[in-house]
Amino acid sequence: MPKFLVLYKWTLDEQDIKIKSDDLSLDASRAKGKISDFDRNAIEEAARIVEAKGGSVDVLTYGSAAVKQSLKDVLSRGADKAYWIADASAETADAVVTAKVLAAAIRKIGPYDVILTGEGSSDQFNQQTAPRVAALLGLPCLSLVHKLDVEAGTVSVTRKLAVCTEQATVSGPVVVSVLSDINKPRIPGLKQVLGAAKKPNEEIALGSLGVSPADLQPKAVRRSAKGFVMTRKNVVFKDANPADSVAKLVSSLVSEGLF
Amino acid sequence: MSDDKFDAIVVGAGPAGSACAYTLAKEGRSVLLLERGNSAGAKNVSGGRLYTYALELVEPGLYERAPLQRKIVREQVMLLNERGATTVDYFDPSFGADVPQSYSVIRADLDEWFAGEAEAQGAMVAPGILVDDLIEEGGRIVGIRTGDDEMRADVVVAADGVNSLLGQKAGLFPDAKPQAVGVGVKETIELPDDVISARFGVKDDEGAARVAIGCTEGISGGGFLYTNKSSLSLGIVFNPQQAGRQQRHIQDIFQDFKMHPAIQALIDGGTSIEYGAHLVPEIGFHGVPKQLSREGLVVVGDAAQFGINTGVIIRGMDLAIVSGLAAARAIVAAKQPADVGALYRQQLEELLLIANQKAYQNFHGIFDIPRIFREYPNLANDAMRFLFRVDGKTPKPMLKGLLETVKRNVSFGRLAADGWKLYRHL
Amino acid sequence: MTGIFLFSEDPVLAKQLLTPALALKGALDQPITALALDGATAADLAALGADTVLLLQSASGWVEGLGDAVTDLVRAATVVLVGGTQRGKHLAAHVAAKLDAGLTTDAKSLAIEDGKLVTSRILYAGLAVGVEELAFPAVATIPPRSYPTPEAAQTPGSVETVAVTDDIRVTVTGTTPTESSGVDISLANKLVSVGRGFRSKDDLPLAEGLAAKLKGEVSCTRGIAEDEYWLPIERYIGISGQTVKPDLYLAVGLSGQVQHMVGARESKIIVAINSDERAPIFEAADYGIVGDLYAVLPLLTAAITS
Ligand SMILES: Cc1cc2nc3c(=O)[nH]c(=O)nc-3n(C[C@H](O)[C@H](O)[C@H](O)COP(=O)(O)OP(=O)(O)OC[C@H]3O[C@@H](n4cnc5c(N)ncnc54)[C@H](O)[C@@H]3O)c2cc1C
Ligand SMILES: Cc1cc2nc3c(=O)[nH]c(=O)nc-3n(C[C@H](O)[C@H](O)[C@H](O)COP(=O)(O)OP(=O)(O)OC[C@H]3O[C@@H](n4cnc5c(N)ncnc54)[C@H](O)[C@@H]3O)c2cc1C
Ligand SMILES: Nc1ncnc2c1ncn2[C@@H]1O[C@H](COP(=O)(O)O)[C@@H](O)[C@H]1O
Numbered sequence: 003m004p005k006f007l008v009l010y011k012w013t014l015d016e017q018d019i020k021i022k023s024d025d026l027s028l029d030a031s032r033a034k035g036k037i038s039d040f041d042r043n044a045i046e047e048a049a050r051i052v053e054a055k056g057g058s059v060d061v062l063t064y065g066s067a068a069v070k071q072s073l074k075d076v077l078s079r080g081a082d083k084a085y086w087i088a089d090a091s092a093e094t095a096d097a098v099v100t101a102k103v104l105a106a107a108i109r110k111i112g113p114y115d116v117i118l119t120g121e122g123s124s125d126q127f128n129q130q131t132a133p134r135v136a137a138l139l140g141l142p143c144l145s146l147v148h149k150l151d152v153e154a155g156t157v158s159v160t161r162k163l164a165v166c167t168e169q170a171t172v173s174g175p176v177v178v179s180v181l182s183d184i185n186k187p188r189i190p191g192l193k194q195v196l197g198a199a200k201k202p203n204e205e206i207a208l209g210s211l212g213v214s215p216a217d218l219q220p221k222a223v224r225r226s227a228k229g230f231v232m233t234r235k236n237v238v239f240k241d242a243n244p245a246d247s248v249a250k251l252v253s254s255l256v257s258e259g260l261f
Numbered sequence: 262m263s264d265d266k267f268d269a270i271v272v273g274a275g276p277a278g279s280a281c282a283y284t285l286a287k288e289g290r291s292v293l294l295l296e297r298g299n300s301a302g303a304k305n306v307s308g309g310r311l312y313t314y315a316l317e318l319v320e321p322g323l324y325e326r327a328p329l330q331r332k333i334v335r336e337q338v339m340l341l342n343e344r345g346a347t348t349v350d351y352f353d354p355s356f357g358a359d360v361p362q363s364y365s366v367i368r369a370d371l372d373e374w375f376a377g378e379a380e381a382q383g384a385m386v387a388p389g390i391l392v393d394d395l396i397e398e399g400g401r402i403v404g405i406r407t408g409d410d411e412m413r414a415d416v417v418v419a420a421d422g423v424n425s426l427l428g429q430k431a432g433l434f435p436d437a438k439p440q441a442v443g444v445g446v447k448e449t450i451e452l453p454d455d456v457i458s459a460r461f462g463v464k465d466d467e468g469a470a471r472v473a474i475g476c477t478e479g480i481s482g483g484g485f486l487y488t489n490k491s492s493l494s495l496g497i498v499f500n501p502q503q504a505g506r507q508q509r510h511i512q513d514i515f516q517d518f519k520m521h522p523a524i525q526a527l528i529d530g531g532t533s534i535e536y537g538a539h540l541v542p543e544i545g546f547h548g549v550p551k552q553l554s555r556e557g558l559v560v561v562g563d564a565a566q567f568g569i570n571t572g573v574i575i576r577g578m579d580l581a582i583v584s585g586l587a588a589a590r591a592i593v594a595a596k597q598p599a600d601v602g603a604l605y606r607q608q609l610e611e612l613l614l615i616a617n618q619k620a621y622q623n624f625h626g627i628f629d630i631p632r633i634f635r636e637y638p639n640l641a642n643d644a645m646r647f648l649f650r651v652d653g654k655t656p657k658p659m660l661k662g663l664l665e666t667v668k669r670n671v672s673f674g675r676l677a678a679d680g681w682k683l684y685r686h687l
Numbered sequence: 688m689t690g691i692f693l694f695s696e697d698p699v700l701a702k703q704l705l706t707p708a709l710a711l712k713g714a715l716d717q718p719i720t721a722l723a724l725d726g727a728t729a730a731d732l733a734a735l736g737a738d739t740v741l742l743l744q745s746a747s748g749w750v751e752g753l754g755d756a757v758t759d760l761v762r763a764a765t766v767v768l769v770g771g772t773q774r775g776k777h778l779a780a781h782v783a784a785k786l787d788a789g790l791t792t793d794a795k796s797l798a799i800e801d802g803k804l805v806t807s808r809i810l811y812a813g814l815a816v817g818v819e820e821l822a823f824p825a826v827a828t829i830p831p832r833s834y835p836t837p838e839a840a841q842t843p844g845s846v847e848t849v850a851v852t853d854d855i856r857v858t859v860t861g862t863t864p865t866e867s868s869g870v871d872i873s874l875a876n877k878l879v880s881v882g883r884g885f886r887s888k889d890d891l892p893l894a895e896g897l898a899a900k901l902k903g904e905v906s907c908t909r910g911i912a913e914d915e916y917w918l919p920i921e922r923y924i925g926i927s928g929q930t931v932k933p934d935l936y937l938a939v940g941l942s943g944q945v946q947h948m949v950g951a952r953e954s955k956i957i958v959a960i961n962s963d964e965r966a967p968i969f970e971a972a973d974y975g976i977v978g979d980l981y982a983v984l985p986l987l988t989a990a991i992t993s
Pocket of ligand 1: 272278310426
């Protein structure tokens with residue numbers, strides 16, 4: 003019976019991040035946290051397989067003190083147990099640091115048959131963590147998976163790439179990143195939300211992982227992050243009669259020399 | 262605390278629900294607080310002036326922990342016509358003394374905070390849960406349904422807001438009658454703290470609350486403007502039926518209001534960070550259903566149509582909190598669920614909520630005078646214009662001029678009739 | 688020896704990578720080593736300015752499985768550039784991990800500043816642009832069509848073949864090429880882009896008719912391709928899809944979420960047709976019509992001939 007570990011990231015909801023008009027800096031003061039969108043698909047996939055065939059789903063996250071807020075949510079989505087690493091280093095962590103910390107934690111709490119991640123995190127969308135963690139743990143990695151089967155220690159997947167779809171199999175432990183179209187994540191019901199309160203969660207002290215201070219120094223250091231502002235003409239036609247709007251639009255496009 | 266039955270299930274984490282859950286949990290009752298939004302406050306649209314006394318009733322000093330914006334020391338009334346605005350500004354520092362009378366608040370923050378306080382007291386808070394039915398057995402309400410899940414409790418508290426689904430399911434009242442509810446739209450406009458303080462002539466922790474009449478194109482209703490720390494809550498509340506008859510879109514009326522030179526000057530340079538529309542209980546006590554409970558169910562806050570809208574005062578949050586508190590006290594005092602209803606009534610009386618509502622009960626009658634929303638604001642501005650205009654010509658005799666001004670707007674017969682009506686309603 | 692290394696399994700992209708590689712060579716004064724999977728590409732890369740080309744002899748040719756092999760070949764690298772295809776990004780992440788190196792995904796710009804690789808890239812799905820500095824060795828993936836193919840070099844480089852070991856733990860049991868409509872939307876200079884505002888696949892002709900009149904193509908949002916399967920994946924635009932820069936981008940019945948717009952916002956003119964005047968697309972558009980696409984599209988299509 004497969005033991006799953008799903009890696010999930012607690013990210014800021016980008017919809018609440020405002021761009022300051024004066025210096026284009028980002029204002030995340032009103033931004034709420036959320037489970038990175040595609041990680042919900044990863045959790046859902048593990049939960050469905052376990053509900054059908056048995057097994058277990060643990061989840062693991064590394065973030066700032068705020069990750070504690072994610073526990074109730076993640077445990078209501080089908081996870082059995084949540085491990086969390088809360089450390090300020092996460093604020094500046096790049097994919098190098100993140101993968102090292104996660105790999106170290108997995109060595110401690112593992113082994114697992116299948117380690118799942120999302121295709122990419124909603125904030126960074128590095129698409130690096132799955133291959134990196136696999137490389138550090140010496141496991142094979144199957145990315146961009148939109149169909150997953152686990153049968154007697156053999157993992158069979160269909161990967162969806164722009165150029166082709168690809169079937170692949172691995173026997174033994176593997177790291178898998180899933181696409182958002184692999185499933186529709188459940189919306190937790192009351193019983194699941196209440197049940198979450200009774201499920202176990204365990205904090206892992208970063209200090210207990212034998213990760214050196216040097217390992218916590220990012221190799222990719224953020225210099226700046228500026229809001230992207232598009233200056234567009236924003237001419238909007240809303241005549242009661244659409245034909246009038248269309249006429250105005252066409253003449254505008256003509257004057258733009260488009261036809 | 263068992264998870265398959267609670268002493269009370271509170272549906273809706275608005276001010277009413279959180280106040281109720283907070284009090285029940287504090288009294289050691291097992292409470293489940295359900296909210297359909299992904300977090301408390303996520304789904305709420307509201308102006309944001311909270312009268313502090315309500316939080317003081319729940320627990321003295323509680324307001325000091327709340328995320329409050331500015332204490333209101335300037336009460337302003339604005340009479341608008343297309344050309345200009347006549348503003349009455351009442352400044353009263355005592356409104357800001359010791360326990361300030363009222364604060365501007367941002368609802369999303371307030372609701373999240375209040376639900377958090379309830380949780381800290383031991384209430385089980387479950388967001389993202391839409392309650393879609395009640396469980397009824399032998400004529401008693403014994404729990405709620407959400408999706409495929411059921412949950413039981415001795416008492417269900419319907420704090421689910423204006424046109425309450427649960428109240429309807431329980432058959433307590435037909436769904437909100439169009440004339441009984443107003444529709445409100447609100448926009449939050451961001452501006453630097455110091456700009457706001459300067460524009461409204463207040464210190465940095467002080468604020469102004471302004472209502473505007475004459476901004477709804479003759480449609481029964483009014484506008485409001487509250488100063489938050491670094492944003493303004495600007496909105497209008499009005500009668501959707503009349504608007505419908507005049508084929509006017511909420512957004513358009515609101516846009517025109519925003520564009521009025523007197524309002525523009527106040528919001529100029531700001532960036533809109535939030536916009537929403539919502540219903541409001543409009544007609545005060547007359548709207549409150551005769552029956553506020555059934556065995557196993559009590560209705561609180563907007564769900565019970567508690568609301569006072571005098572045109573110069575919009576109140577709902579405080580009444581919601583007080584009614585939530587009343588329900589909680591009733592549930593605590595009750596020997597068995599059957600007693601809750603009567604005790605709730607009694608608490609409402611003791612907490613003066615009914616009295617409050619009655620005091621204003623006929624106020625809405627004034628809104629039947631259509632001229633309130635166009636002719637009279639116009640009259641006020643014309644009169645001002647007459648008084649202050651200097652163009653070098655020989656001015657008309659004062660009285661004659663004023664009388665003409667009045668005539669231009671309303672016939673004396675109407676004026677007398679309206680005056681009488683006003684007198685009667687007050 | 689230190690150096691600049693580059694790899695892409697996509698021959699066209701591999702050649703494009705030479706352009707930034709040559710710039711880096713100028714800045715770092717280090718040789719360029721290109722890795723290739725086939726002889727023809729190897730020869731091209733040598734001709735276009737790679738000092739050395741290593742022709743990898745991979746049995747399986749499964750790019751994602753070449754991580755360890757490539758790592759061994761690029762150990763000495765100062766900078767490694769990898770073509771930002773899906774396979775390329777997977778490979779790059781593995782190599783970066785093995786090199787204990789930072790990796791910028793989909794770098795929009797590259798520069799050398801005081802001994803560091805300075806890159807810019809998109810954050811928060813397009814809401815912001817982040818600048819980061821990477822210590823050497825540094826890895827970056829470069830999206831297709833970011834750079835032109837360079838001119839032929841005066842002195843072509845040399846080609847060596849190297850045997851490499853694949854990741855035998857993974858067995859690829861089958862591949863089915865996505866039936867390509869033969870359309871590359873990134874080349875179209877007019878696009879009609881459809882979103883969830885379309886009620887059914889049967890309504891797509893509305894957009895196709897307009898696209899035909901405009902001599903353009905039809906593109907879409909992610910949901911239309913990935914959830915509804917109304918259009919091939921290669922047609923969807925955005926952070927996890929294609930990036931396009933047409934003269935005219937006509938967004939129909941799509942809300943204009945940043946994850947989508949990031950792929951289209953470099954278009955010359957953006958036009959929005961949406962029934963909800965508060966849809967974010969209108970802020971991202973030069974011209975917009977607030978209205979029902981089912982009413983507007985036929986009128987617009989008709990208006991364009993006349
Ligand atoms: C534009 C506007 C301006 C206003 N300005 C003011 C003001 O300045 N001062 C003032 O005191 N009052 C004001 N009010 C009135 C005030 O907002 C309300 O009276 C107050 O919010 C009532 O609180 P409540 O808890 O009863 O209901 P609500 O605040 O409406 O809370 C109800 C909650 O229940 C949840 N819910 C509903 N149905 C379900 C369900 N089936 N399952 C689960 N959850 C559910 C909702 O999501 C919501 O969170 C204003 C209202 C509007 C619209
Ligand atoms: C990490 C991540 C990556 C993502 N990557 C991508 C990506 O690469 N590409 C992408 O496209 N999305 C991506 N998404 C999804 C993206 O966030 C949006 O959800 C998606 O783009 C919305 O698609 P849509 O506009 O078609 O649908 P909606 O957002 O539902 O918009 C439909 C619009 O149609 C309008 N409409 C409805 N009916 C009519 C009518 N009759 N006439 C006119 N207008 C009408 C509505 O007003 C609405 O604005 C990503 C999301 C995440 C979290
Ligand atoms: N800090 C983190 N903690 C746990 N999982 C993470 C973290 N960061 C990334 N992941 C996982 O790695 C996936 C890809 O992230 P990224 O490489 O940042 O695009 C995410 O979808 C998560 O599943």
